[in-house]
Amino acid sequence: MVTVVLVGAGQRGNIYSSYAAINPQMKLVAVAEPNDYRRETFSKKYGAKGFKDYKEINTKIADCVLICCQDALHTECLLHFASLKYDILLEKPMATTPKDCLLIHDSIVKNSCLFAVGHVLRYTKFNYKIKQLIREGTIGKVVNIQHLEPVGNWHFAHSYVRGNWHKTKDSCFSLMTKSCHDIDLINWFCNSELQYVSSFGSLNYFNKQNKPREAGLVLRCADCKINDTCPYSAKKIYQPVNEWPTTAVIVDDLIDVENLERALDKTDYGKCVYECDNDVVDNQVVNLQFKDITVSFTMIAHTQDICKRKTRIFGTDGEIDFNGNDIKVYNFTTGKQTIITREELNFTEEGHGGGDIGLISDFIKAVDKKDQEIIRAGVQETLDSHLIVFCAEEARLLNKVIDFQEWKKQFQIKIVSD
Ligand SMILES: NC(=O)c1ccc[n+]([C@@H]2O[C@H](COP(=O)([O-])OP(=O)(O)OC[C@H]3O[C@@H](n4cnc5c(N)ncnc54)[C@H](O)[C@@H]3O)[C@@H](O)[C@H]2O)c1
Known part of the structure; x- marks a missing residue:
């Protein structure tokens, strides 16, 4: 049995908790949630003890905690549970400032907690397959990556014009709140030293x-x-x-x-979408120069697809084309083309292409076995990719190309990938 505390019985907290119905090894013993309706409904459903605030939980009453409250609370909440030696699944983003990300990193290391972050894209079957194809050298050495994040027009309006993530001051800029797991995915695929970062973007339409x-x-x-x-x-x-x-x-x-x-x-x-006090950008590009790989990333609000990412990877011997459904692999040294279909990958549209359940199931397994290796990204890699996101936003705001290795020296940390 793995016992769990949930902080924040909102959208994400309920998604991860639903895994208990599939795997009875996961037992929700407590929930911290200030909203009476949400807390009572959750307590009743799972037989979990209710607390109005996570701070009321002052001792170790479970093996682990799922931190699913809003972005601005992530740091204080994580530091609280890390000091109590809980293993921790923290929703993305890790935190909203580089300084807080570092505090989280240090606290996890100091307290030897198992750590996972809500970078669910790493846990989808198709992205795992792409990583495997890259690792096996199926297309030779990777030279260039194009990655598109189509947010979806009404989805953007809901979350980033009217909703929780519409204002930088209340949560964070949209490259962080929406795309930090895309940048993390790119960093994971590249597994190389990042050298230069540039970015452009604007709040072009919703005003x-x-x-x-x-x-x-x-x-x-x-x-x-x-x-x-x-x-x-x-x-x-x-x-x-x-x-x-x-x-x-x-x-x-x-x-x-x-x-x-x-x-x-x-x-x-x-509210009318043209009359909200939103300030986060609705379109952004980020260019990354890794040591031997160039990358272009696009986040765009005005799309029919809702978050159905598309990734093209070009290597010295061939290319991988993921169109959101199937993965096409072509090797021009052998002339062989393979299509890995959504059926073969057991692809589901739901829950970030299966990434939500993939993450929580690996996390519960890791807590049970006391094995951080089961989790696809630890706290160091999480910190690394968040720093890239902060750097890209700075590049956009300053309209500059930033030397990443110089930039990160201000934090005196070593960036290690993979
Ligand atoms: N991994 C992903 O793909 C993904 C997708 C969406 C959102 N998120 C992130 O997940 C987190 C939660 O998002 P959500 O959509 O579930 O939000 P939500 O607003 O639905 O849920 C957050 C809950 O936290 C509760 N809360 C507030 N203060 C609290 C406290 N002191 N103690 C305990 N609970 C408290 C709120 O009442 C609310 O019910 C955010 O950080 C968000 O950015 C991640």
């Missing part, structure tokens, strides 16, 4: 200037003349009512039509 004239001065969808035709109408985005993202809008009651209307009336989720 007052782009508000359709016909919408006039109204501030909420419910009062708007173009409510039926606007692609960002809250009325449209939150249908059907019993699924995500509606479950993120109604936080304190049953998910039904009446409660949705009430929530859209009083929260930012009912």
Whole structure:
């Protein structure tokens, strides 16, 4: 039996906890959650003891903790549980400043805790397969990577215009809150020394200037003349009512039509997307020069696909093309083409392509066996890839190419990959 404390019974906390239904070895013994409805519903479902705040848990009452509260609380919450010697799964991002990431790193090392971060992309079957193909030299030496993160137009509006991650000051910049696991994935695939970083991006669309004239001065969808035709109408985005993202809008009651209307009336989720106080960018590119590999990464809000990433990897002997469904591998020294289908990979669209369940199952296994090696990224690699994200954002803000090895000296740490 692996006993677990959950901090934050929101979207992510409930996803990881649902693994207990598949693997009875995982036993949720306590939940810390200030929202009465969420805490009581969770306690009842799992027979877990309820606490209003994680700080009320002052002793070691379980083997491990899943830290699934919002970004701004990650550091203080992790330091609290690390000092109590819990093994820790921390949701991404690790923290919102380089200094806090370092504090977390040092505390995990000092207290010898097992550590995993919510970089679920590493735990999908297709990304693991791609890593394996690279390791086996299937396309020779990697020379270039193109990686696309299509966020999805209404998804971006929900999370990064109206929702929890719309303002840098309240959470962090969008390259961190949305794309830190993409940058981590790239770093994992490259396994090489990073030399230079540049980045461009802007909040191009979701602002007052782009508000359709016909919408006039109204501030909420419910009062708007173009409510039926606007692609960002809250009325449209939150249908059907019993699924995500509606479950993120109604936080304190049953998910039904009446409660949705009430929530859209009083929260930012009912606001016009052109009238929110959002400041995070809706499009960004990052270029990375590793020692022998060039990389271009794009995050873009305006897509039909919702988070269905696409990755192309070019090597000296061939290429790997992952189109979000199948992996095509072509080797031009042998002329051989192989297609690894979604069926072969047992691919699922749900939960980040299976990455959510992949991560929690590896974490529970690792805690049970007391073996950090079972987890695909430890605290050092997590720190490394977060520093790349901070550096890229600085490059964007300063409009500069940054020498990464010089830049990271301010933190006096060694970046080790893989
Ligand atoms: N890995 C991924 O792909 C992924 C995807 C989405 C979100 N996230 C991250 O997961 C985390 C949680 O996101 P979410 O969408 O589940 O958020 P959420 O808002 O649905 O859940 C967070 C919960 O934490 C609770 N909370 C607040 N203060 C608390 C305290 N003092 N003690 C205990 N609980 C407290 C809130 O009441 C809320 O219910 C965030 O850091 C987010 O950035 C990761």
